[in-house]
Amino acid sequence: MQGFHIPAAPPLYTNTFLLISDAGHAVVIDPAAEVHSYDEILKQHNATLTTILCTHGHYDHVGSAAALKAEWNAALYCEKADLAGDRMYPLSAADCGYTEGEQIAVDELRFTAWHTPGHTPGSVVLLCGEHLFCGDTLFAGSIGRTDLEGGSSAQMADSLRKLAQLPIPRETQVLPGHGEFSTFGAELDDNYYIRSALRGGNDIF
Template identity: 85%
Template sequence: MQAFHIPGAAPLYTNTFLLISDAGHAVVIDPAADAQTYDKILKENNAQLTTILCTHGHYDHVGSAEALRTEWNAKLYCEAADLAGDRMYPLSAADCGYAEGETVSVDELQFTVWHTPGHTPGGVVLLCGEYLFCGDTLFAGSIGRTDLEGGSSAQMAESLRKLAKLPIPRGTQVLPGHGEFSTFGDELDNNYYIRSALRGNNDLF
């Protein structure tokens, strides 16, 4: 597997990722960059984009999803709850949503998916090997906002409680939608919002 982190442009700096399997099939997680950015990497590595995984439907995470889907005939995953087709949630259709605990497979790449509403109704996290793609559910030392359209502090608290109890190794890299990377163990030990949720606090923001 090859893994590429593509830092987002100002002012939102959305993290986006591209993984290429040993067989040359590629997965984009949160296509926030322009399509040409992915195209360049794919062509340099003689890879074919087959799958687009969105952790949620906010505009700063799905900007090139439809263009990439059309260009490469790739399969697009996004939860139906985040397909409003408006300014905040620009996608109006996807090929698939996610079942709780399902595994999306692309050759040796295995993405286990859990629903984590709170930032948006259709938010998910994706575990692939030593990488946990968190979208805007979990940041290094923080969490995604719950005061935007579709957000819920109570749902976020429940999602954090669930996340903390999942069988995820402590050394797993936490790759959030914005900001610096961390490890799952660091967040369990030091993230105020996870610790507060585990104490039963539902009013995180």
């Protein structure tokens, strides 16, 4: 497997990722960068984009999803709850949503999905090997906003409690939708919002 971190344009600098399997099949996670940013890497590595995984449907995470799907005929995953087709949630359709705990396989790549509503109703996190793609559920030392349309502080607290109890090794890399990377163990130990949720708080702000 080869992995690439492709930050989207300022001012949001959304973290997006491109993974290429040993057989040359590619997965884009949160396609927010320009289409050519992905196409150039795919061409360089003679890879074919087969799968697009959206951790949630906000505009700053799905900007290239429709164009990439059309160009490559790739399968697009996004939860139905985040398919409003409006300014905040621009996607109106996807091929698939996520089943709790399901594995999405692309050759040797295995993505396990868990629902983590709070930032949006359809937020998920995706574990692939030693990499946890968190979208805007979990940041290094923080969490995503819950005061936007569809957000819920109480749901976020529930999601953080669930996330903390999942069988994820402490050394797993936390790859959030914005900001710096971390490890799962560091977030369990030092993230104020996770610690507050584990103490039973439902209003984590």
